[in-house]
Amino acid sequence: MTTLTLTPPAPVRWxxxxxxxxxxxxxxxxxxxxxxxxxxxxxxxxTNLMSxxxxxxxxxxxxxxxxxGTDQIGRDLLSRTFYxxxxxxSIAAFGLIFSAVLGITIGVLSGLIGGWCDRILMMxxxxxxxxxxxxxxxxxxxxxxxxxxxxxxxxxLVRWEAYARLVRGQVLVVRELGYVEASRVLGAGRRWIIMRxxxxxxxxxxxxxxxxxxxxxxxxxxxxSFLGVGVQPPTSSLGRMIGDGRNYLINAWWIxxxxxxxxxxxxxxxxxxxxxxxxxxxxxxxx
Amino acid sequence: xxxxxxxxxxxxxxxxxxxxxxxxxxxxxxxxxxxxxKSGIVEVVRDASFTLHAGETLALVGESGxxxxxxxxxxxxxxxxxxxxxxxxxxGRAEVLLDRGALDLVRADSATMRKVRAxxxxxxxxxxxxxxxxxLSIAWQMTEALRVAEPRLPKAExxxxxxxxxxxxxxxxxxxxxxxFPHQFSGGQRQRIMIAMALARRPxxxxxxxxxTALDATVQSQVLRLLKRLQRQHGMAVIFITHDLVVVSxxxxxxxxMYAGEIVELTDVARFRRAPRHPYTAGLLASRPGYGxxxxxxxxxxxxxxxxxxxxxxxxxxxxxxxxxxxPVASAEAGRDSLRCWRPL
Amino acid sequence: xxxxxxDGEANAIRLKNVSVTYSAGLLARRQTRAxxxxxxxxxxGRITGIVGESGxxxxxxxxxxxxxxxxxxxSVTVLGxxxxxxxxxxxxAHRRKVQAVFxxxxxxxxxxxTIGASVREGLDxxxxxxxxxxxxxxxxxxxxxxxxxxxxxxVPLTLSGGQRQRVNIARALAVEPxxxxxxxxxSALDLxxxxQVLQLICRLQKDLGLTxxxxxxxxxxxxxxxxxIVVMRRGQVVEQGPTRRxxxxxxxxxxxxxxxxxxxxxx
Numbered sequence: 001m002t003t004l005t006l007t008p009p010a011p012v013r014w015x016x017x018x019x020x021x022x023x024x025x026x027x028x029x030x031x032x033x034x035x036x037x038x039x040x041x042x043x044x045x046x047t048n049l050m051s052x053x054x055x056x057x058x059x060x061x062x063x064x065x066x067x068x069g070t071d072q073i074g075r076d077l078l079s080r081t082f083y084x085x086x087x088x089x090s091i092a093a094f095g096l097i098f099s100a101v102l103g104i105t106i107g108v109l110s111g112l113i114g115g116w117c118d119r120i121l122m123m124x125x126x127x128x129x130x131x132x133x134x135x136x137x138x139x140x141x142x143x144x145x146x147x148x149x150x151x152x153x154x155x156x157l158v159r160w161e162a163y164a165r166l167v168r169g170q171v172l173v174v175r176e177l178g179y180v181e182a183s184r185v186l187g188a189g190r191r192w193i194i195m196r197x198x199x200x201x202x203x204x205x206x207x208x209x210x211x212x213x214x215x216x217x218x219x220x221x222x223x224x225s226f227l228g229v230g231v232q233p234p235t236s237s238l239g240r241m242i243g244d245g246r247n248y249l250i251n252a253w254w255i256x257x258x259x260x261x262x263x264x265x266x267x268x269x270x271x272x273x274x275x276x277x278x279x280x281x282x283x284x285x286x287x
Numbered sequence: 288x289x290x291x292x293x294x295x296x297x298x299x300x301x302x303x304x305x306x307x308x309x310x311x312x313x314x315x316x317x318x319x320x321x322x323x324x325k326s327g328i329v330e331v332v333r334d335a336s337f338t339l340h341a342g343e344t345l346a347l348v349g350e351s352g353x354x355x356x357x358x359x360x361x362x363x364x365x366x367x368x369x370x371x372x373x374x375x376x377x378x379g380r381a382e383v384l385l386d387r388g389a390l391d392l393v394r395a396d397s398a399t400m401r402k403v404r405a406x407x408x409x410x411x412x413x414x415x416x417x418x419x420x421x422x423l424s425i426a427w428q429m430t431e432a433l434r435v436a437e438p439r440l441p442k443a444e445x446x447x448x449x450x451x452x453x454x455x456x457x458x459x460x461x462x463x464x465x466x467x468f469p470h471q472f473s474g475g476q477r478q479r480i481m482i483a484m485a486l487a488r489r490p491x492x493x494x495x496x497x498x499x500t501a502l503d504a505t506v507q508s509q510v511l512r513l514l515k516r517l518q519r520q521h522g523m524a525v526i527f528i529t530h531d532l533v534v535v536s537x538x539x540x541x542x543x544x545m546y547a548g549e550i551v552e553l554t555d556v557a558r559f560r561r562a563p564r565h566p567y568t569a570g571l572l573a574s575r576p577g578y579g580x581x582x583x584x585x586x587x588x589x590x591x592x593x594x595x596x597x598x599x600x601x602x603x604x605x606x607x608x609x610x611x612x613x614x615p616v617a618s619a620e621a622g623r624d625s626l627r628c629w630r631p632l
Numbered sequence: 633x634x635x636x637x638x639d640g641e642a643n644a645i646r647l648k649n650v651s652v653t654y655s656a657g658l659l660a661r662r663q664t665r666a667x668x669x670x671x672x673x674x675x676x677g678r679i680t681g682i683v684g685e686s687g688x689x690x691x692x693x694x695x696x697x698x699x700x701x702x703x704x705x706x707s708v709t710v711l712g713x714x715x716x717x718x719x720x721x722x723x724x725a726h727r728r729k730v731q732a733v734f735x736x737x738x739x740x741x742x743x744x745x746t747i748g749a750s751v752r753e754g755l756d757x758x759x760x761x762x763x764x765x766x767x768x769x770x771x772x773x774x775x776x777x778x779x780x781x782x783x784x785x786x787v788p789l790t791l792s793g794g795q796r797q798r799v800n801i802a803r804a805l806a807v808e809p810x811x812x813x814x815x816x817x818x819s820a821l822d823l824x825x826x827x828q829v830l831q832l833i834c835r836l837q838k839d840l841g842l843t844x845x846x847x848x849x850x851x852x853x854x855x856x857x858x859x860x861i862v863v864m865r866r867g868q869v870v871e872q873g874p875t876r877r878x879x880x881x882x883x884x885x886x887x888x889x890x891x892x893x894x895x896x897x898x899x
Contacts, residue, residue, distance in 0.1 A: 179741055182800070185700070186758075187724045187754070187758060189757075350823065505890070532823065570824065574826070574827035575852070576830060584828075585828075588794060
C-alpha cells in the first residue's frame with residue numbers, strides 16, 4: 001500500500017547551523033584578542049611572587065582575584081591568555097595574509113601568462129615544497145633574528161606554495177570557461193578578464209582553504225614559541241605560555257593546560273567553519 | 288511510504304496469474320513520482336498511465352524537465368537509489384506481466400527489483416561512456432553482465448556468449464573487442480556495447496534513455512536500425528525516451544507526449560504525425576525546422592515544475608486556451624489512447 | 633581601414649589553404665590535423681551554414697575566425713583584415729565587428745554577474761557611451777531578443793537554456809558586429825525553444841544585415857535557415873554552394889550520405 005509520507009526538510013535554525021555558530025564564536029575569540037587591554041583584569045606581565053601557581057577559581061585554594069589561576073611567577077593566567085590570543089592570532093593572521101598574497105600573485109601570473117614564466121615559477125614552487133618547513137624557519141630566524149616581522153614572514157613562507165598551486169589550477173580552469181572565451185571574443189584584454197572573471201571565481205575556494213589552513217599557521221606560531229624561537233619573553237603568546245608551563249605540569253597543570261585549551265578551541269572553530277563554508281559554497285555553486 | 292516486502296518472490300499475493308491478453312507486458316496506472324526538496328514537495332511525474340505490448344516501441348517524448356526520464360527511472364526502481372540523499376517516492380501502480388506472474392514495480396522491494404533488473408528490464412542511457420567502467424576490459428564487463436543473469440555460467444562459455452552478443456550488435460572484430468577498453472571505442476561503438484550488455488539479460492522490456500542523442504547523424508541512424516532489428520529478433524518491448532521527433536517517427540509504434548510531468552497525449556505514431564489532437568503536440572510538430580504547415584509553432588517556455596498552475600499546465604502557451612482550461616483536466620481514455628485537454632484539435 | 637576592403641567586397645570571410653594542427657599523446661606526440669588545407673569564401677549579408685559531424689573541424693574553423701586559434705599555415709581574411717596580423721589596438725577594434733554565440737548557453741555566462749552586467753560587458757570593454765546610457769542600451773538589447781527589463785537584475789541560474797541563449801545573442805549584438813558566428817547555438821535547446829531562437833537569429837540577420845555563419849551538425853536546421861552551406865569532413869571542406877543545389881544535387885558521396893540520413897517527418 002502506498003501512503004503519502006513525504007515531508008519537505010525542515011528549515012535550518014541558526015543554532016543548528018554549523019557555519020553561523022562557528023563563525024559567531026570565532027568573532028567572539030577575535031574580539032577577546034582585540035579588546036585584551038580592556039578585558040584583562042591584570043597587567044599580563046606583572047609578577048606577584050606572593051601568589052605563585054594559584055589554582056583556578058573552581059579548585060581548592062582558588063580565588064576570584066585570579067579566575068584562571070597564576071603561573072610560576074604569579075602572573076594572572078586569564079590576562080595572559082587574552083594577550084596570548086591577541087599575539088598568536090595577529091602573527092598567524094599576518095603570516096597567512098603574507099603567504100596568500102604571495103601565493104595568489106604567483107599563481108595568477110603562472111596560470112595566465114603560461115609558457116616559460118609558468119615553468120620557472122612552478123619549478124620554484126616544487127623546490128620550495130621539497131624544503132623542510134621547520135628547518136627553513138629556524139635558519140631564517142637564526143640569520144635574521146627573532147623580531148616579530150621575521151616570524152610573520154617566515155610563517156608566511158611556509159604555506160604560499162599551496163595557494164600558488166590552487167590559484168594556478170583555478171586560473172587554468174577558468175581561462176577555458178565559456179564566459180571567459182566570450183569575453184575575449186568581445187575584445188576584453190587580460191586585465192579585464194582577471195579582474196572581472198578570474199579573481200571573483202577564485203574567491204570561494206580561497207576563502208575555504210585560507211580558513212582551513214589558519215589553525216596550521218596558528219599551531220606553527222605556537223610550536224615555534226614553544227621551542228623558544230618564536231615570540232620572545234615577556235610577551236605572552238599561547239605557544240610561549242604552553243612552553244613555560246611544561247615544567248610544572250605535575251604540580252600546576254593549568255599553567256600549560258589553559259593556553260592549550262585555547263589553542264584547541266580556536267583550531268576546532270576554524271576547522272568547523274572552514275568545513276561548513278566549503279559545503280555552503282559548493283551548494284551555491286551546484287544548486 | 289513504499290511498503291517493504293520481505294517475503295519471497297513467488298508468494299501468491301505478490302504474483303497473480305495474468306488474466307490479460309498475453310501480448311500485454313506492462314500496465315502503468317496513475318503513476319506519480321514526487322521529491323522532497325528545500326522549497327517543498329515537487330511532483331515530477333503525475334498520474335501517468337499507459338500499457339505496453341510485447342514487441343512494441345513506446346516513445347516517451349518531451350522537453351527537458353517534462354519528467355520523461357524520471358518516469359523511466361521509476362519503472363526501473365531507481366527513484367530512491369541506495370547511498371544517495373535524494374528523498375523521493377513513487378505512487379500508483381506499474382505492473383509488469385511476466386511468465387511467472389504479474390509484479391507491481393512500485394511495491395516491489397529492492398531485492399525483487401534487483402532480480403527484475405537482472406532478468407526482465409534493462410536500461411541503456413544517453414551517456415555510453417559513463418555506463419562503462421574505464422579501467423575494466425570489455426570482456427570483464429560483458430561477462431559480469433552475463434553472470435548477473437546466470438551466476439553459474441562457466442567463464443569460457445560466458446566469453447563465447449559475450450563475443451556472440453558483440454557480433455549481434457554488429458561490432459567489428461568481436462573477439463578482439465573483448466580484449467580492449469572503453470576509451471578505445473568511438474561513441475557509437477560504445478553505445479553498441481551498452482546495447483549488447485543490456486541484451487545479455489534477454490530482457491522483456493528495454494528502457495532506452497536518449498541512447499542516440501549524443502551521436503552523429505550517420506551513427507545515430509545505424510544505431511536506430513540496429514535497435515529495431517534486435518527488438519524484432521528478441522521480441523522485446525522498448526520504452527524509448529527522446530526529444531527528437533525524427534527519431535520518434537523512425538522507431539516508435541506508440542507515442543506518449545509528456546508536458547510538465549503529465550502524459551498529455553498517448554496515441555500511435557501514425558496518428559501522432561498526421562492528426563495530433565493536443566495543441567502541445569501540434570505546436571511541437573510545427574516547431575520543426577522547415578515545417579510547412581499552418582499550425583503556429585510553440586512560443587514561450589514551459590512552466591517551472593515547482594510552480595505549476597491549477598488546470599492545464601500548457602494553457603499559458605496554448606493558442607486555443609479559454610477560461611475552462613483553468614479547471615483541472617483529467618485524462619480522457621479511448622481504447623489504448625488518451626488525451627488530457629479541454630480544447631483538443 | 634586596411635587595404636583590400638572596399639564596401640563592394642562581396643565576401644565577408646576568405647580562407648586560403650588554412651591548416652590547423654594539434655599535437656596530442658603522452659609520449660609519442662601525434663599531430664592531428666583539425667583543419668586540412670581549407671579554402672572558402674563566405675558572402676556578406678547572408679546566412680551560411682557549416683555542416684559536419686563531431687571532429688569534422690567546424691568548431692576549429694570558428695575559433696580560427698574569432699582569432700582564438702592561430703592556424704599553422706594559410707591566410708585568414710575577416711572583413712578585409714587578418715586577425716592574426718593586427719596591432720593590439722586594431723585587434724580590439726576588429727573584435728567589435730566579429731561576434732559569436734556558442735553552444736553551451738549556460739557556460740557562456742558568468743554565473744556571478746547579473747544578466748544586465750553580462751549584456752553590457754562589450755559596451756564596458758569598448759567604453760561605448762556613458763555608463764547610464766549603457767544600462768538603457770542593455771535593456772533595449774534585451775527587448776530586441778524578446779526578454780523584458782525584469783531580466784536585467786536576474787542571474788543566469790534562474791534562466792532557462794533558451795532565455796540564456798537570447799542573452800548571449802543580446803551580448804554579441806551590443807557591440808554592433810557585422811559578422812555573427814553561431815557555433816551550434818540551438819543544439820542544446822529543446823525543440824520548441826530551438827524554433828524560437830532560430831527565428832530570432834533569422835529576424836536579426838535581416839533587420840541588421842548581418843553576415844551569419846551558422847555552424848551545426850543538424851542538416852535539417854541548416855536546410856531551414858541557410859542560404860549557402862559548406863560541408864566539412866575530417867578537417868576538409870568536401871562541398872560548398874547554395875543550400876538547394878548542395879542538398880538536391882550533391883556532388884560528393886559524403887554529402888549524399890548526409891542527405892540520405894536527413895530524415896523528415898512525412899507531411
